[in-house]
Amino acid sequence: MPSTFxxxxxxxxxxxxxxxxxxxxxxxxxHLFVLYANRTPVLKGPVVFSPQISPKPLxxxxxxEIPSTQLLGLSSNGKYYKLALDNELxxxxxxxxxxxxxxxxxxxxxxxxxxxxxxxARVKHRNVMSMRAYFREKDRFLLVYDYNPSGSLExxxxxxxxxxxxxxxxxxxxxxAGIAKGLRYLHFECNPRILHCNLKPxxxxxxxxxxxxxxxxxxxxxVMAGNFDVAASAHYVAPECYQSTRYTDKSDVYSFGMILAVxxxxxDPSDPSSLGNPGGAAWHGG
Numbered sequence: 360m361p362s363t364f365x366x367x368x369x370x371x372x373x374x375x376x377x378x379x380x381x382x383x384x385x386x387x388x389x390h391l392f393v394l395y396a397n398r399t400p401v402l403k404g405p406v407v408f409s410p411q412i413s414p415k416p417l418x419x420x421x422x423x424e425i426p427s428t429q430l431l432g433l434s435s436n437g438k439y440y441k442l443a444l445d446n447e448l449x450x451x452x453x454x455x456x457x458x459x460x461x462x463x464x465x466x467x468x469x470x471x472x473x474x475x476x477x478x479x480a481r482v483k484h485r486n487v488m489s490m491r492a493y494f495r496e497k498d499r500f501l502l503v504y505d506y507n508p509s510g511s512l513e514x515x516x517x518x519x520x521x522x523x524x525x526x527x528x529x530x531x532x533x534x535x536a537g538i539a540k541g542l543r544y545l546h547f548e549c550n551p552r553i554l555h556c557n558l559k560p561x562x563x564x565x566x567x568x569x570x571x572x573x574x575x576x577x578x579x580x581x582v583m584a585g586n587f588d589v590a591a592s593a594h595y596v597a598p599e600c601y602q603s604t605r606y607t608d609k610s611d612v613y614s615f616g617m618i619l620a621v622x623x624x625x626x627d628p629s630d631p632s633s634l635g636n637p638g639g640a641a642w643h644g645g
Contacts, residue, residue: 406473408480409491412503416445421494421501425452432511432561441506450491453502453575476502478551479577486541488564488574504574509567511574512618513560519625530569531622537571538563538615545576546608553577556606558614559595560621594628 405417420442431439437455444450480490492503509515512534518524538558545553555562556579564572597613600606621628 405492405494406476407492408477408489411446411448412444412450412492413446414492417492417494417503420444421452421496425454449506451504451506453504455500455502475577478549478553482545482549482553482576484541484544484548485570486537486572487544487576488572502578507564507566507572509565511561512563512565512571515565516560516621516625516627520627526569533569534563534565534571535619535622538573538618541571541573542611542615545573546611552608554606554608555611555614558611558618560618563618 405414405421407414407417425440425442429441431441431451433439437453440452440454442450442452476490476493482489488504490502490504494501494503515524515526519526542555542558545555553576555573555576557575558573562573562575564574566572595614595617597610600610617628620626
């Protein structure tokens, strides 16, 4: 009789443990299925974030080579083009160079890049350029932004130094305050927080009313850091960024301080000949 009770107890215990383990396995498989079902799909063709842009016309416009006559600017990590769509909307297209932006091959890597681009597309602030669309095809990766016919702060600085344009303290203050507001939005109001990582005059667009908009926000995190145009950014990059790969919001503030110095003096830090000549008077219209 005791032997029968022990055997019955052991069988009951074994059955309970087996059932518990089986239930855990089922729950784990259900969890995996839910994660698989809710994962971000890999989108194909042009991914558009603006109601003003239709995917089909954008695909047709980007399917071929963009004429070199529409080139707005270039750097080691890509080229900017002006592109007119069939609905009379003009956009700026950044064509990333393959050597600095290797196209993701695995679906998990494509989802990671896609998620980061969607974060950048959610940026909504008057002093920050929003990404309107992106297009990935074979060996090409293109980003679409609003087109600014007035050009960048660097373009404005060159016109001032050549005495084609003159700006006063009000315009200077508007540009400086706008850049500060854009950085404050990226650092404190975006979730997740966005670091610019490449703030310099050529990445600050300025409209006809001297209102600035930060461009290329967070783009450096998507490309290979070793292929960034260090020479063009050297005067605006915080010294500690050369010693380590860590980039913080304070690094953006340093770049902003360098831009402020240029705004206040009118001098070009990349041109040694301009450093010995006072530029403030000409820069601020007397």
